[in-house]
Structures are given as structure tokens and as C-alpha cells.
Amino acid sequence: MKYLVTLLFISLCTYAQLPQVRFEHLTSKDGLSSNDVLSVVEDKEGFVWMGTRKYLTRYDGYQFQNFTQIEGAYNHGITSDEQNNIWFASRTIPFGRIDAKTLKVNDLSNKLPPLPDGNFGNIVFDSQKNGWMSDFHGVFRFDPKTFAHQYFPLPNTTYKDIKADFIEDKQKNIWVIGLDVGIYKYEPLKQKLRCVVGKESDKPDKRLFFEVSRATIDRHGIIWISAFQQGLIRFDPVTEDLKFYKDYTLAVCADTDEQGRDILWVSNAKTIGIFRPDEEKFYFYEGVYSDDFQAFNICKSPRTGIVWFCTLQQGVFLYNPHSQLIKAVSFANFLPENNLAINAILKDKTDATGQTFYLGFSRWGMVKWNKANNSRQFFRYPHYPSEAETRQIIQDETGKIWIFTNQWQTWADGKENPEDNNFEGIFVFDPQQQRFLPTPFTTHHGFFTVPFYSIGMQDSKNRMWIINHYLSMHVVDKATGKEIVLWDKKDHDTLMKNRWIMDVLEDKQGRFWIGTTSGLFYFDERTKRFSEVKFPDDKREISIIKLLLDTEGNVWATGWELLAKINQQGVALLDLGSKDGIYDIECRQIAEDIHRNIWIGNLGGLQVYSPKQQRFLRFTQNDGLISDNTTYSFYMNEGKELLIGQKGSLNIVNTQDLLQNKAISNLAVSSVIVNNEQRFYDWSQPFELKRTENAITFHVSALNFMKANQNHYSYYLEGLENGWIDAKEDATFTYNNLSPGDYTFHVRMFDETSNRHLKEVAVSFSIVPYYYETWWFKTLIIALVLVLAYLFYRFRINQLLQLQEVRNRISRDLHDDIGSSLSSISLLSVMASKKLDPESSSNQLLKQIPEEVSRLSSAIDDMIWNIRPENDGFENFFVRLRDHTVQTLQAQDIEINIDIDSSINNEIGALSMEVRRNIFLIVKEALHNITKHAKCTKVDMRLSLQKNMLRIDIKDDGKGFDPQKPSSRNGLKNMTSRAAEVGGSFEIKSAIGKGSEIVLQVPVLEKKLIRL
Template sequence: MKSLFLLLFIAFTTYAQLPQVRFEHLTSKDGLPSNNVLNIIQDKGGFIWVGTRKYLTRYDGYRFQNFTRVEGIYNHGVSSDWQNNIWFSSSTIPFGRIDNKTFKINDFTSKLPPLSDGNYGNIYFDHQKQGWISDFHGVYKFDPSTFKFKYFPLPKTTYKDIKGDFIEDKQKNLWVLGLDVGIYKYNPDKQELRCVIGPNIADPKKRFFFEVGRAIIDEHGIIWIAAYQKGLIRFDPQTEEIRFYDNHIMAVCADKDENGKDILWVSNGKTIGIFRPEQEKFYFYEDIHTDEIQVFNICKSPSTGVIWFCTMQDGIFVYNPHNQLIKSVSFANAMPQKNLTINAILKDSTDASGQTFYVGLSRWGMVKWNRTDNTKQFFKYPHYPADAETRQMIQDEEGRIWIFTNQWQTWADGKENPEDNEFEGIFVFDTQKQKFIPIPFTTHHGFFTVPFYSIGMEDSKKRLWIINHYLSMHVVDKKTGKELTLWDKKDHTELMRDRWLMDIVEDKEGRFWLATTAGVFYFDETTRKFQQVRFSDDNREVSVIKLLLDKQGDVWVTGWDILAKISRTYKVKMDLSSKDGIYDVECRQLAEDAHGNIWIGTLGGLQLYIPSQNRFLRFTQNDGLMSDNTTFSFYMNNGKELLIGQKNGVNIVNTENILKSRALNNIAISSVTVNNEQRFYDWSKPFELKRTENAITFYVSALNFLKDNQNHYSYYLEGLEDNWIDARDNATFTYNNLSPGSYTFHVRLLDEKGNKQLKEVSVNFSIQPYYYETWWFKTLIIALIIGLAYLLYRFRINQLLKLQEVRNRISRDLHDDIGSSLSSISLLSVMASKKIDPQNPSNQLLKQIPEEVSRLSSAIDDMIWNIRPENDDLENFFVRLRDHSVQTLQAQDIDVDIDFSINHQAGGLSMEVRRNIFLIVKEALHNITKHAQAKHVGIKLYVQRGMLVIEINDDGKGFDKHKPSSRNGLRNMTSRAAEVEGTFEIKSEVGKGAEIILRVPMLQKKLMRI
């Protein structure tokens, strides 16, 4: 968006005939689909709909949203009804409607009455919710719900165009403006049109021919009609009186100027202008654009007051009354050459109206400016004007203006020329005589080696201070012309050593503050000394360019990356830099407004420091500045407006209103993209997205059409974020990789300070999960897992039951079959031995059979016991182990002490583990009874860290465990322990008995059962 600054003036009225306004310019470079713009309306939501030769488009202040199906809008063929739906007539869809919530396009062309040419336009809806539309022959009234049409023909002429346009007056009367057939009033009772003005009317006083363009109604109820060659027409619908104002007027729109005066915005086919009804005069702007502007239509937004100018080939020009707080005044026509800067601004204290200013140029002279009528008068400097650079202007008590310049022509004529004495870099202007006069004392090369009079000041004692930035400082009595010595020369020389003196101010106590490139100094006339202000403990040097004495008597300083405040006691109260918000480090101007805010001129725009908020704001060309370079000159007028010198002109900043919120109480969701694809939804209802549609961008707008940085937003996404997020001027909000769930996007508009909430909107939406992310699918999977686990469990139980049945059957078979067979063998062997001679060698063998059968029966009995499932219980195992130990040892008269201190809930042992443990213990007891010659045996069983520990010790003769042995008992016990992942340890010494320790891992009960 480009800004055009209109700097216009009229010298003979009490107020400016042309408002000092700034237009913005929208073209195809900004997204407008075509620079040929025919029609603009604002819907009830605040959006701007633009009918172009290419497409119908919607504008929210940031973006254009094109409706490519709707091509080539006809004339005024865009309108909105009472439900805020958009009706249009275009080349592709002659009669259509867009639902303003869903953006669905409906083609109702087939519902139109059949006519030969098929050209329609100028859609309008009256207060009774009835629609009107025109074609080349007449106008139609239609019911938008039933599409019943009533035709009102208009007189046939040679003109081939849309025949009629529509407007309602304040009494709700409908008027039809015929293209070239006059003005008609609609009678709803008789359902007819009555011609009140036209070429064929009987009354000669009302018999006029004119070509009607666009018409509007002002707040007084007067209808104004753009009548092309006939000019501007004023039509009073009450008296039906008509009046013509000659000119070539193509478009008209009613408005108020900056002073509240009634104006009409008009176009003459070349540029934009205004018509003042009270004066009955036209005024047109010059140089708005590089070429002539053919404005086809002028529309005013009812809610914002923004004026939209539709042009034939130059896009849209926009006048936003809320964007006019920085205005521009051109001095180009009053300057002797182009591109001069205004280096000094001074208000004439002798003018009671306070509207006369003098501005000093970078070369040639100064301009007297009367703000009342915007007239300007140039005064050329009397000596070397082309080389005299204005540096400062002051006005004395007699009203004379002292102008200090850097005279770049450095005495080329020598010291003999007496003119040098009268005009040597310092000029005095008599405001009464309106001419330059000689200075009242002699300079003539007496101050500086070059005629650079960089700074001038008159102090409270009416003494004149004259300063050259890098040479010296002098004080002169204006009346006597004598130089006064206020300080020791050595001190002055030391002050100027390696320093430039940039500025000087006098405080209320009569002390003089000096800004230098190496810090801030103050001079007290009573002590005749220069003292430096310390900015830090290490006496940091700062480069200071400008000083300001505020209303409280404190001194503000600025320069290279610094804004500081120094108290009257020389203490630095505040010291800010770019770390604190200074945007451009080269700060050269300072001013204080009525509210104590500090304005700073930099190369990078105008900065404002608000002490009450400790906050910086920045204004640039985007806000209305002619240039971002605001370092040439400042003048604060009554604390309410800041005048800024610029190249070829002056910016005027309304310091009273610029901080007031200009954001209207409106905000809307403009559009949404999902996965970078534009979507249209009814924002009043929740909408759903697919799982893959998890990247969403919301575009919002305050719909006040201010500059981007003048709106302030905050937002949060409920369901993802918990707190509001400050977005400042960002109006686009993107979320990626959103998870399935329900969300509510909240966004609100704040005032320009970011404090007061103006309005909030929200949008509800949800992202659907994949089927495998749904609760029912997860529940189904959990149920399936539980079912499978239960089936596996049942299968395992059945297997265990079958295994137990097998074990029971084996134990029964061993007991019943093999046990009974062994008993029979034992019995038969005893009977056989009785029948054989005792001396027979075979008898000894027969006697061994019962012993072997007994041993085998015992082994089988152990096997049967181990196989039986009921013996899986630890208690049964321990009982078996105890009984066997007692029987074995007591049979040999050996005392036994058994300690089974075990928690039966600690775990269990599998069948294989039990078998190996039992055989190890059995082998150990066998060895004790056979070899140890022990009298006492102790058996201890306990669980330690998931291990079953069995300790067996005796008081027998012991043995040397390191001595090689051919017996297999110890090896077998070690091997069996390893089989069950246990350990077997033996401790023994000759004569000291023996101890064995068996450690076997225990199983959890559930594992043991499985």
C-alpha cells in the first residue's frame, strides 16, 4: 500500500478549501485482481466487496479474497441484502448470490425474466426487503425469496447501457435514476413509476436531459447526482427542486471535512476533488498520481467513514479519516529549487492568531507560512543565499527573528568587503517591516575563522549566545555589541578540546547545560566553571546531540544511542539505549508534548518515549511521514502538535490524538486455510476437520483499514494453550501438527497501547482421529487383548490339568504295577530261600534280593511322591524332607536339630527342583550316616534374597575336601545343584565335622504353577 501526501492550499478563505489529507493507494501489486474497479460496498460485517473487471473480491484491510467464478462485474452490480448476503451481476453469472457465511455461490440467472440481451446490473434492496435490478430497457422489482418479478419499462433511447439506478430518501421513498430518461419516484400503492424530472416531461421547468451516473443522499436528505457532462445535480426529494453545478462529474459521495464542514467528494475524470455545498464551489487536488485519475465510483464505508475511490485503470485510492494523524504540508512551490530541507521552524510570537510560522531552508532563505489559509511567502537571505544553510532561528522580545546559518561561502572576497559585517552568517528579519535588517553589532570575522554560526540562543538576561560546533562559544550584549567574558579562557579551551559543542539550554536556575560529543556539561555563572555530569561510576563518555528542558525542570539528553534524564541536582535519573527500545541510534531532535511524552527525531523514523509506561513507539512513512528521516527540525506547538521539518515540506503530528485508540470495536475471522488450502465455513458453527487436516491458519482483521502496526491483537487456542499470547500487530495465526480433539480459537482486539480489550471472537473446530485413535477402537483392542490373555490362561490351565492327570496316572501306575510286582519279587525270593539249603551259595544271592527290592521300592516311592501334583505344595515338600531326615539319622542313633523357618508365601519349587534338592539332601545324610561318625546333625532351611538356602552340618570326624577322592557323592551333589541353577558349597576339616550349603533360586507361585 502506497501513501500519497496531498499538500494543498487556498489563500482567500478562513479555512482550507481542500482538506489536508493523505490518500493510500491499492493496486494489483497489493493483490487487487484488476486495476479496473467498478464498484465497492461494505457488508454488515465490515468487509469490503470490490467489483472489478476481472473478479469479485473481498478485502479485509490485509488481503484480497478472490471469487474467480464471478468474473467481470457490471457497473454497480454488487449489493448486500438485510441478511448480509452478497448479490451480484457479472459476465459469467448475470444474477447470483453469495452466502456470506459459507461463501456458497448461487446462480439465479434462470429465475430472471427472459429478455433478449441478458444484461443486468445495479442491484438494490429497499427497506421492505424487496430487490431491484435493471437491464437495458427498464427496471424490475423482485421478491428474493420467491423470485417473482414485476417489470417497469423505461423510455427507449439510443443509449445501450444499464438503464436505471436506485436510491431511497429519508422518508423511505424509492427513486429510480434513469440513465438518460430522468428521475422517477416509485408509488408502492399503485405499483408504478412517476417521472418527476426528465427530457419528455410536460412541465418545461422540469424538462431536462442529462446522463445519470452514481447518486448519493447526504445527511440533510438531499440527493446528489453525478451527471457527467451536465455536472453535479442537487435534487431535493421533498420539493422535487433540481439545481445544476456545471462541471464534468463522474462520481460523488457525501462526507465531512476535518473541521466538520459538509463536503462532497467528486471526480472530474482527471483527479479527485471536493464540492463545498455552502460555497457551491469545486476544488480539485493536483498531483495525486503521476497520471490522470478516472474515478468511476466513490463509496463511503458506513461504519468506518473510509472513502473508497474506484478508478478505471489505477486501482483504488483510499482516504481513511482515522489515518490522518500525521499530515503533510508541501513547501515545494514556495522554494527556489527542489529538494530543500526545512532545517528550522519558528512560530511568530507577534501574530495573535498563532497561525504564522517561519521555516528556514537548507539553502537560499526562509518561508513565511500562514496556516490559516496555507499561503507561503519566500524571503531570500541577503548574503550568499545559495550557500547559507539555516541552522537555528530564535525570536527576541522585539519580535525580530535571528537566523543562524552555516555560510559555506567562506569570505572569498576578503575582509575588506563591508557587506560581511552586515550579513555574515547571522541574519535578522524584521517581522513588522517584513525584510532583513543589518545585525546591530559588528561580527566581521570576529568570532570564528569560518562563518559557521551553528547555534544561537538568547538567555534570560537577553544576552545572545553564538556557538560554532567545533570552534568556540561567545556571549554578546546585543545593545552594546560587546562580547562578555563569563568564564576563564583556559576552562573554555579545555571544554572545546577534542569535543564538538552540539546544543545549549538554560534552566530555571539560570544554569547553562551544554551537549557535547563527549558528554554533558553545565556552566554556573557564579562559579565561572564548567562541570561534567557523570553518567556512571567509571565516568562513561556519551555523545550528546540535543538537549530538552522539561516542564519539571529536568534535562533530557539524546544523541548516539542514548536517551537520558538528568535532575536539577545533576544526577542521572534515567539512562536508556537501544537495549531498552531505541530503534535508531542516531537521535538528533527532542520535544516534549503536553502529557510529558518525549518525541525523538532519528534517521529511522519518529520515536515516542512514554515515561509513564517506560515504552517506546515508532512512526514511519507507513504512518504518514514524508520521510523516515526526522532529524532536520522539530517545533512543538502548544504541546499538542509536533511540526517536523522534511524535504520539501513539513509533517504535522497530532500529539493529542495519536495515542488515542483508532481501532474500531470490530474484529472478524476473515478466512481460514487448512493444509494451505482456502476453506469457507460458517464461523458461528463448529466445523470438523479430518485427521490429516491438522495444519490450520486463521486470518483475522479489525476491519478498520488502519495501517498494520496500528492494530493490536492477542490470541490463544483453547485445547492447546492456557493463556493469552500477545501478537501485537500480527493478524495471521498458524498451528501445525494438531492432535485430534476439540479446539476453540480465541482472538481479541486491543487498543493501540495493548491494554483495553475492544472485542473478541472465537471459532470452534475439531480434528477427527484415525479409526485406530478412537476410544471405541482402543476399547476393542483392550478387550481383545484381555480375551486372548484369558484364552491363553485357560489353555495353560488345561495343559497343567492334563499334566497333573498324567502325573497322577504315572504315580498310580508306579505304585500299583511296579510296587506290587516288587512286593511279589521280594515275597517269592524269601520263599525260595527257605526251600534252598542254607549252605547253598545261591541262598546268599536270594537273601540280597529283598534288600535290593526294598531299596528300589524306596526310590520308586520317592519318585511317586515327587510326581504327585498335590506335593507341589511347599509344606508337603518340607514335611517329606523333615521326615526323611529324622528317620535316616535317628535310625543310626544320631541326634538331629531341624529349623525350617520359611514363609510359604515367598515362592515355590518346581518338580525338577524338588527332586534334585531332595536327592542332594538324601545323599548328604547318607554320607553322614555312612562315613562321618557324627553324634549330632543340624539342618537349617530359610529363604534369603529369593534363594532357598539349606545348611546341613555335623560334628563328625570331617575330611580334607582338597584331598582327591574316588567317591562320586560330592560330584553328584554339585552337578545336581548346577542343574537347578543353584550353588553347592562344602566346608570341612579333619576332626571338625563338615557343613554343606545349598542355594537354589525360588520361583514365584504363579510361575511355579505355570
């Protein structure tokens, strides 16, 4: 929002007549669709609707929303009904309505008879919910639901425009204000319009002609009409009497001023002003705008009290009563020179009313000002006033006022002029006698080489401190002028070395605090010592300009990028800089209000620090400051009102109201941007977005039309964020790449200073997922996967069952067919050998057949055992391996020791047929070699599981051999190849005379992974 600051300073004769106000200004530079605006209405939510030459526009205090399909609504009137729908007339849509919740535009032109020419306009609704509207020839009364209507023609004239406006009085009567035909009253029983004033009136004295523009009704029920050349008309709807006030007026609106007195806002061909009915006088503002302007419509918001001024070509001006908390009083026309700053402010304690202040200016003298009646009296300094720069004003115990100045001209005179003795740099003023007195002691270059009396202070013992910033400090007895020595000169000189003294104050313990350009010190008169205050950041350069003693006895210091708090023990409790919120580095003034807030004057405006909230607020020209330079002087009046010296003027800040702004806040969602497209929804109902519509921006507004930084928001998106997020003054909230789901956007507003929760708004919406992101689709996919997995599982089980059946059949066939055949062969060979000569070679061959059959039967038996599915378990395999080992070795009288880890049975569920076969054959071959070649007496076998590897260690105590020696035997090669077949390894360790050891490692599956 652009603010055109208009501060109006009035002399004594008009001080109470023209309210001191500040107008704000909106134009096309701020986003207004056109600078031609003639219609404004505020709806029940608090949005302001403006009829402009270009479009119908809605304004929320931050941004404008243009309804581009509604063009040329600037002079045809807009209004809202009981449901908050917006009714309008425009060039493109002669008669229409905007839905309050969805903002959908409805063309209702076909609900009324077609217009012969011109447009509809000036739509209003009365207390009976009937609509009233005018065209170029008369007025309609219509039912907004059924559009049943009654038409009342008005006399034809040469005037070609909307014919009438409407006012409802306190007795619920409807008055038709004919723009060029007079005043009519609607009589519901007769259902007709009666001419009260105009050429159709039945009273000759009321047959008057005047052209009117706008009308308003005040709180007493009096109707006021702006009537161009005839001026302002007062019309009493009870007596039907008129009174004319001859001053050209274009528009009028009823209101009250700051004291509750009735006023009328009026406009003429040049500016805006007020009319005071009790005085029957007009007062017009000057300098509101750089050029003359015409406000053709003035509207007051019943909710916020804001007054809107609609103009042609200059946009909209507004007066916000809640932004008027910084007042201004001008002394510019009362001074001998322009641009004189108020360097010192003193409240006269001899005045029982507490309304008298003395203001010391940068040159010439001081002004005695009565705040209650704005009276002022100028007192010129008695000695070289044009060169006497006021630095400080204090009042002693007798009520006399001491003014300390930098006397530039006396410095130029040197010590030659004895007339300087009485008035050189320090002036004493008697408020009772209203005159300057001779200084009670001679100052003529007695303290400083130059007459710059920068600082003056009277301590609790009524001693006067006189200080030059860069030369020295002196304590003086006022009566005798003799200096009182409080400190050692060497300590004083050390203090003054390479630093300036900027301020001095006395605390409750009688210590004197001295702020310098290089540190903060305090002087204890009892010990006569200066002590320096240590700050937390000892590397930071501390440059102090102003000191403050707060109500608790703490010392506050401000200066270059500094706000510090030091307790009574001299410990710095707080040290703040720009990183903490100080806006401008040069802070020169400081004050404390009754709520213990600390106010700071710098070149960037007025700042206040809240120790309770630990935060800064800032106020500028936009809030009513004459200038953002607030460094000249401060005075806190009774802890509630801060007086700020400015050039030629004074700002008065109501600190309590400024920090507890009572502006009505009606937080609302202004609009939603979805994928860069503006949407309107019924925010009270959840709405849906498509899956691709996952970028959403919410614009909200407090609808109080205050500065953005005076509204404080926090927010969170339920469904994405878990807690409130502080947005400060940011009123736009954007979310991108939202996932499908349900969300609720929460936003709330706080009072900027007290953090008091004012209002919360919630908007619910959902993003619809793609079909493949829905729960039913995911459930279907999971079910399908489970079915497929089950089918695969059944297929695999069936395969395994079939394989088991094949293995069982093979083992049966081997056992039944091959086994019986081998048995028959063995039996037949035995029988045949009995019939032959025992010594014959044939008989010897027949005897070998049973041995071979036995060996073959053993191999077949092993094969059958290996094929059988029930032997897949590791436990069965181990039993088989153990039995074979024991039988083989015991037959040779070899001691056997078999050790197995207890965890193997739990970890290994089953072994495949291939693994079992190869392990068994490798062990069998190893045992065969032991019995045949080792010549051992003992064998140790150990089975263990290491990292999914079944490890078999077989160790004997036989004669051993050299593994590196070449051998023609195939046994070792076969064992190595068999281990490799199943992904394992085979290793043999041996040495001559030290036995042998083989290590077999075969990968196996854990029990939990194999169940088939």
C-alpha cells in the same frame, strides 16, 4: 497494500477549501484481479466487494478473494441485503446471490424473465426490503424471497447499457435515476413510475435531456447527480427543483470534511476533487496519480467512513479518514530556493493566541507562520543569507529571538571585513518590530576560529551559552558580551578532546547536561566539575546527538543506535538499541508528549517509545510523513502535537489521535485454507474435517483497512495450546499435522498503542479420526484383548489343574501301588530269611532286600512329596528340607544350626517341581557327604535371597579336603550338574583341617510374579 501518498499543500486562499488528504492506491500488483473496477460495496461484516472486469472480488484489507465463476461484474452493480447476502449481476451469471455465511454462489437467473439483450445491473434494496434492479430497457421491483416481480419499462433510446440507478430519500421514496431518460419517482399506491424530469414529464420546464452517471443523497436529503457534460445536478426530492453546476463530472458521493462541513467527492476526466455546496465551488486535486484517470464510481462506507474511487485501468483509490492523522503544510512556493529544510522550530511566546511559529530553514532565513490561518511571512537573514545555515532558534526573557547559524561565507572572508561584526553567525530578531537587530556584542571570530554557532542555549540565570560542535563552549553575558568562566580550562579541554559536543540542556537542579559523540556528561556549577554518566554496558560506545528533560526531571538521550534514560542522580535507568526496536541507527530528534511517550526522529521514519508498554511504534510515509527522514527538527506543541521539519514543508502529528486510533475494527475470519485448498464455512457453527485434512490456515482481518502494523493480534488454538500467543501484526495462523479431536481457534485484536482489547472471534471445528482411532474402536480392542487374556488365563488354569490332577494321580499310584508292593517285598524277604539257615549265603542276601526296599521307599517317598502340587509352596519345601537335614545330622550326633532370612517367605511364592527336586537332591547329597566323610561335630545352614537367587550355604567344621585333588567320586559332579540344570551355580570351598562349605545359588521367581 500499496500506498500512493498524495500530500496536498495549499496556499492561503484555498487552505480551508481543499482538505489535506492522502489517497491510497490498489492495483493488480497488490492482487486485484483487474484494474478495471466500477462497482464497490461494503457488506455488514465490513468486507469490501469489488466488481471488476475479470471477477467479482472480496477484499479484507490484506488479501483479495476472487470468485472465478463470476466474471465481468465490473459495470453491473453489487449490493448486500439485510441478511448480508451479496447480490450481483455479471456476464457469466446474469443474476445471482452469494450466501453470507458459506459464500456459496447461487445462480438465480431463472427467477426472472430471460433478458432480450444486455445484462441486469445496479441492484439495490430499499427500506421495505424490496429489491430494485435495471436492465437495458427498464427496471424491476422484486421480492427477494419469492422473486415475485413487477417490471417498469423506460423509454427506448439509442443508449445501450444499464438503464437506471436508484436512490431512496429520507421520506422512503424510491427515485429511479434514468441514465438517459430523466428522473422518475415510484408511486407505491399507483404502482407506477412518474417522470419528474425528462421528456415524459407533465411539466414542460422539466422536459430536459441529460446523460447521468451516478447519484448520491446527502445528510440533508438533497439528491446530487453527476451528469457528464451537464455537470453536477442538485435535485430536491421535496420541491422537485433542479440546479445545474457546469463542470464535467463522472461520479459523485456525499461526505463531510474534517470540520464537519458538507462536501461532495466528485471526479472528472482527469482527477478527483470536492464540491462545496455552501460555496457552490469545485476544487480538484493535482498530482493524485502520475497520469490522468477517470473515477466512474465513488462509494463511501457508512461503517468506516472510507471513500472508494473506482476507475477504469487504474484500479481503486481510497481515502481513509483514520489514516489522516499526520498532516502536512508546504512552504515550497514561499521560499527563495527549493529543497530548503526546516532546521529549527520555535513557538512565539509573545503571541497570546499560541498560534505563531518561527521556522528556521537550512539557508536564507526564517518564516513566521500562523498555524490557525496558515498565513506566513518570510524574513531573509541580514548577512550572507544564502550561506547562513540555521542550527537553532531560542527566545530570551524579553521575547527577542536568537538565531544561531553556521555562516559559511563569513568563514571564507576571514577577519578582513569589519561589517561582519554585527551579524556574524548569530542573528537577533524582534517579533514586535518584525526586524533584525544588531547583535548586542561583537562575535567577529571572538569565540571560534570559524563562525559556526552550532548550539545556543539560555540558562535559568539568563546567560547565553554559545557552542561550536568541535571547538569549545562559552557562557556569555548578553548585555556586555563578556564571557563568564564557569569551569577550569584544563577540564574543558579534556572534555573537548577527541569528541564533539552535540547538545546541552539544564535540569531542574541547575546542572548542565552535555551530550557528546563519546559519552554523556554533566557539569555542576557548585563543584565546577564535569562528571561522566556510566551506562550498564560499559563496553558500548555511547554517541549522543540530542537531549531531552522530561516532566519528571529525568534526562533522555538519543543518538547513534541509542535511547537512554538517566535519573536525577546521574544513573542510567534505560539503555535501548536496535535489538530493542530502534529502526534506524541515526536518531537526531527527541520529544515527549503529555502521556510521557518519547518520540524519536531518525532516517527511518518517526518512532515513539512507550515507557508504559516498553515497546516502539514506527510511522512512515505510508502514514502521511512527507519523508521518512525526520531528523531536521522537532517541536512538541503543548504535549499533544508534534511539528516535524521537512524539506520545504512541515508535518503536523496529532500524537494523541495517532496513538489512540479510533478506526472501527470488526475482526472477522476472512478465509480458511485446508490442505492448500480454500474453504468457506459458516463460522458461527462448528464444522468437521476429515482425518487427512489436518493442515489448516486461518486468515483474519480487522476490516479497518489500516496498515498491517497498526493492527495487533493474539491467538491460541483451544485443544492444542493453553494460553494466548502474541502475533503482533501477523494476521495469518497456520497449524499442521493436527491430531483428531475438537478444536476452537481464538483470535482477538488489540489497540496497537494502548493494548486495549477490542474484539475476539472464535471458530470451532473438529478433525474426525480414522475408525481405528475412535474411542469405540479402542474400547472394542481393549475388550477383545481382555477377553482373549481371560480365555488364555482360563486355558492356563485348566492346564495347571489338569497337571495337578496328573501329579496327584501319579503320587497316589506311587504310594498305593509301588509303596504297597515294596512293603510286601520287604515282608516276604523277612519271612523267607527266617526259614533259611542264618549262616547261609542266601540268608545274607535276603537280609539285604529290606535295606534296599527301605532306601527305595525313601526315594519314592521323596518323589511322591515332590510331585504333590500342595508342596509347591516354599514354606512346605523349607519344612521338608529342614526336617530331612535335622534327621540326617542328629542321627550322627552332629549339631545343626539352620538360619533363614525372614523375607524369603514373603518374596518367594512357589518353586517349580524341577527346582525343588534338584535343590533337595543337592542338599541331600551334601548332607550324605558330611555324615560319611567330614567327621564334623557342627553344621551351619543358611538360606537367603539375593537378587532373585535363592542362596543355600552349608558349612561344617570337619576335617576338610583338597578340592583340587582328583577324585573318582561322582557326588560333586552330580551336584554341579543339577545346579546347572535349573540355571544355578554350585561352589565348594574346603581346605584340609578347616572344614568345608558349599554354596548353592538357584534362580527363583518372586511372589508377585507367580500365582499359578
